[in-house]
Amino acid sequence: MKEVRYVRAVTEALREEMARDEAVFVIGEDVAYPGGSFSATRGLLEEFGERRVKDTPISEAAIVGLALGAATQGLRPVVEIMFMDFLTVCMDQIVNQVAKTRYMFGGQYQLPMVIRTPGGGGLHAGPQHSQCLESWFAHVPGLKVVMPATPYDVKGLLKTAIRDDNPVLFVENKALYGLKGEIPEEEYLVPIGKADVKRSGKDVTVVATSRMVHQALEAAGILSKEGIDVEVIDLMTISPLDKETIFQSVEKTSKLVIVHEAVKAFGIGAEISALVCEEMIDCLDAPILRVGAPFTPVPFNLEHLYLPNSEDVIKAVKKVLE
Amino acid sequence: MNQDCLLKMYFMMVKIRRVEERILDIFAQGKIPGFIHVSIGQEAVPVGVCSALREDDYISNTHRGHGQALAKGADLRRFMAEIYGREDGYCKGKAGSMHIACKELGIIGSNGVVGGGIPISLGTAFASMYKGNDRVTVSFFGDGATNEGTFHESLNLAALWNLPIVFCCENNGWAEFTPQKVHTKLENLSLRAASYGIPGVTVDGDDVLKVREEAEKAIGKARKGGGPTLLECKTHRWFGHFAGDAQKYRSPKEIEEVRKFDPILKFQNLLFERKHLRPKDVEEIEAKVKSEIDEAITFAENSPLPGVEGLLKDVYA
Numbered sequence: 001m002k003e004v005r006y007v008r009a010v011t012e013a014l015r016e017e018m019a020r021d022e023a024v025f026v027i028g029e030d031v032a033y034p035g036g037s038f039s040a041t042r043g044l045l046e047e048f049g050e051r052r053v054k055d056t057p058i059s060e061a062a063i064v065g066l067a068l069g070a071a072t073q074g075l076r077p078v079v080e081i082m083f084m085d086f087l088t089v090c091m092d093q094i095v096n097q098v099a100k101t102r103y104m105f106g107g108q109y110q111l112p113m114v115i116r117t118p119g120g121g122g123l124h125a126g127p128q129h130s131q132c133l134e135s136w137f138a139h140v141p142g143l144k145v146v147m148p149a150t151p152y153d154v155k156g157l158l159k160t161a162i163r164d165d166n167p168v169l170f171v172e173n174k175a176l177y178g179l180k181g182e183i184p185e186e187e188y189l190v191p192i193g194k195a196d197v198k199r200s201g202k203d204v205t206v207v208a209t210s211r212m213v214h215q216a217l218e219a220a221g222i223l224s225k226e227g228i229d230v231e232v233i234d235l236m237t238i239s240p241l242d243k244e245t246i247f248q249s250v251e252k253t254s255k256l257v258i259v260h261e262a263v264k265a266f267g268i269g270a271e272i273s274a275l276v277c278e279e280m281i282d283c284l285d286a287p288i289l290r291v292g293a294p295f296t297p298v299p300f301n302l303e304h305l306y307l308p309n310s311e312d313v314i315k316a317v318k319k320v321l322e
Numbered sequence: 323m324n325q326d327c328l329l330k331m332y333f334m335m336v337k338i339r340r341v342e343e344r345i346l347d348i349f350a351q352g353k354i355p356g357f358i359h360v361s362i363g364q365e366a367v368p369v370g371v372c373s374a375l376r377e378d379d380y381i382s383n384t385h386r387g388h389g390q391a392l393a394k395g396a397d398l399r400r401f402m403a404e405i406y407g408r409e410d411g412y413c414k415g416k417a418g419s420m421h422i423a424c425k426e427l428g429i430i431g432s433n434g435v436v437g438g439g440i441p442i443s444l445g446t447a448f449a450s451m452y453k454g455n456d457r458v459t460v461s462f463f464g465d466g467a468t469n470e471g472t473f474h475e476s477l478n479l480a481a482l483w484n485l486p487i488v489f490c491c492e493n494n495g496w497a498e499f500t501p502q503k504v505h506t507k508l509e510n511l512s513l514r515a516a517s518y519g520i521p522g523v524t525v526d527g528d529d530v531l532k533v534r535e536e537a538e539k540a541i542g543k544a545r546k547g548g549g550p551t552l553l554e555c556k557t558h559r560w561f562g563h564f565a566g567d568a569q570k571y572r573s574p575k576e577i578e579e580v581r582k583f584d585p586i587l588k589f590q591n592l593l594f595e596r597k598h599l600r601p602k603d604v605e606e607i608e609a610k611v612k613s614e615i616d617e618a619i620t621f622a623e624n625s626p627l628p629g630v631e632g633l634l635k636d637v638y639a
Binding site (some may be wrong): 025054068074142 | 382411412413414415416417421423424425430431433434435438440441442443444445446447448449452453471472475476478479482483635636637638639
């Protein structure tokens with residue numbers, strides 16, 4: 001085992017997959033010569049050359065469209081969109097083109113492409129650089145949406161995403177880029193579509209995503225001292241959603257709290273809550289609670305009042321136990 | 323160009339015209355689902371360009387893309403079945419008129435979003451470069467699309483990376499219900515090429531041989547690694563934006579006058595002059611085309627509609 005930072009785990013995954021498969025190439029703004037605005041693609045240009053690692057103009061629609069066209073011909077593009085918020089700049093290419101291509105052309109194409117992008121706040125970057133928009137894309141058939149929370153998961157999932165023959169929106173978290181974690185020396189993969197029980201417990205199920213997984217684990221640690229045993233599930237993949245793992249847990253605990261950094265209203269918590277109510281209502285001892293951000297844009301200097309944290313998770317768990 | 327080549331082009335133009343006319347007819351009978359956008363009057367553009375392409379070259383085309391698909395070699399039966407939304411269509415009935423694609427023929431896919439296909443065509447051009455082959459991509463779009471941001475982004479990136487691509491603007495003077503002078507300040511859209519550092523050419527898009535000549539130059543240049551060209555073909559749209567569009571926004575005089583630019587008649591006259599064609603040949607060609615269309619329609623109408631299995635298929639690989 002070795003210790004790496006989350007961002008470096010991303011770099012390792014890219015390096016390994018590019019070495020393994022010549023069809024993989026990396027494009028985006030500042031990814032090649034500067035090594036990425038968050039340094040995620042550092043060293044790739046030097047190792048693989050200009051043919052496979054390319055800096056683009058600030059042209060998100062052209063970048064994503066190019067990746068789509070290349071993917072139809074069997075190449076495996078990994079596109080970086082610098083901030084998740086900027087997915088809005090290329091929405092037509094992602095939603096009307098990438099997500100529709102396989103279906104509307106009758107299965108003639110598969111699109112083995114990955115769009116990597118960091119979401120989330122915590123850096124005082126403001127409303128246009130801090131959003132969590134995963135629910136928008138999970139709502140579009142034809143895309144897969146992945147949100148890893150740890151260095152181990154980000155490396156394993158990115159390798160899997162690159163090998164997947166479908167378009168994957170790979171949502172990293174910029175506040176997690178510096179997070180250190182242990183990963184194996186040898187190669188490993190983490191499957192897409194499978195949630196991970198990060199902490200086993202019997203009293204309450206807390207389903208969390210991305211940086212909120214760490215808030216949930218912190219809350220679980222504090223609550224255990226009060227004799228409350230929390231099971232923390234890291235979703236890891238938003239779409240396709242791993243219902244089984246969630247249902248198994250709720251059957252055990254009978255109580256569910258969902259926490260995500262995204263705005264609470266219309267977030268993925270609503271989907272999970274609805275699913276559990278549809279299929280597991282008899283298992284529940286209490287209403288399902290969701291912890292998410294308030295219904296405002298991300299404030300640049302008031303994040304301490306805005307971002308959900310372990311205290312919010314603790315409050316929700318205690319409420320559900322009442 | 324030899325006689326055989328010229329006659330093939332003439333045949334394809336007639337075929338496109340008759341196919342489009344028949345589609346309008348069947349659509350009026352309520353037999354085709356969705357929206358239809360015919361390219362009657364514009365036949366010289368797809369034929370002039372696609373006749374200069376190899377089978378393994380790529381094209382991306384638009385909602386008004388029937389001409390390009392046929393000129394690139396689409397089989398009329400499978401094409402028609404797709405228009406009807408049936409299982410034996412190129413896209414298993416999931417695409418219809420606006421989104422026809424055929425991977426083997428390099429028809430990347432026609433696009434229902436104006437300007438939506440231009441960035442995608444960068445990708446097939448990039449793939450050719452990446453793989454080291456000399457396949458060229460032609461991206462077709464209309465005058466309206468040149469005002470979309472995707473046009474701007476795509477031409478710049480293609481120029482920068484020297485992609486093997488030809489951007490073909492089929493300028494029929496209308497962006498849906500709006501004429502060019504209301505949507506763009508420029509008279510010749512090819513002028514825009516200069517701002518990306520690539521050559522821009524405007525050609526009479528109703529003269530199939532002139533289109534072919536310029537297309538050959540641009541395609542040849544791209545194939546040899548000379549980078550992109552913006553080829554503007556000025557042509558005329560005879561009918562409305564979509565089938566059923568009464569064109570109330572257009573003067574009846576103009577609608578009548580555009581027929582004077584008939585590219586098929588123009589070419590036919592030239593072929594008569596050069597003795598490549600006689601009236602008897604024209605009759606034979608019309609009969610052959612009609613019989614092909616009849617057969618294709620029978621094929622399409624006998625093909626089943628996809629069921630629930632078809633509905634749910636191909637969301638993911």
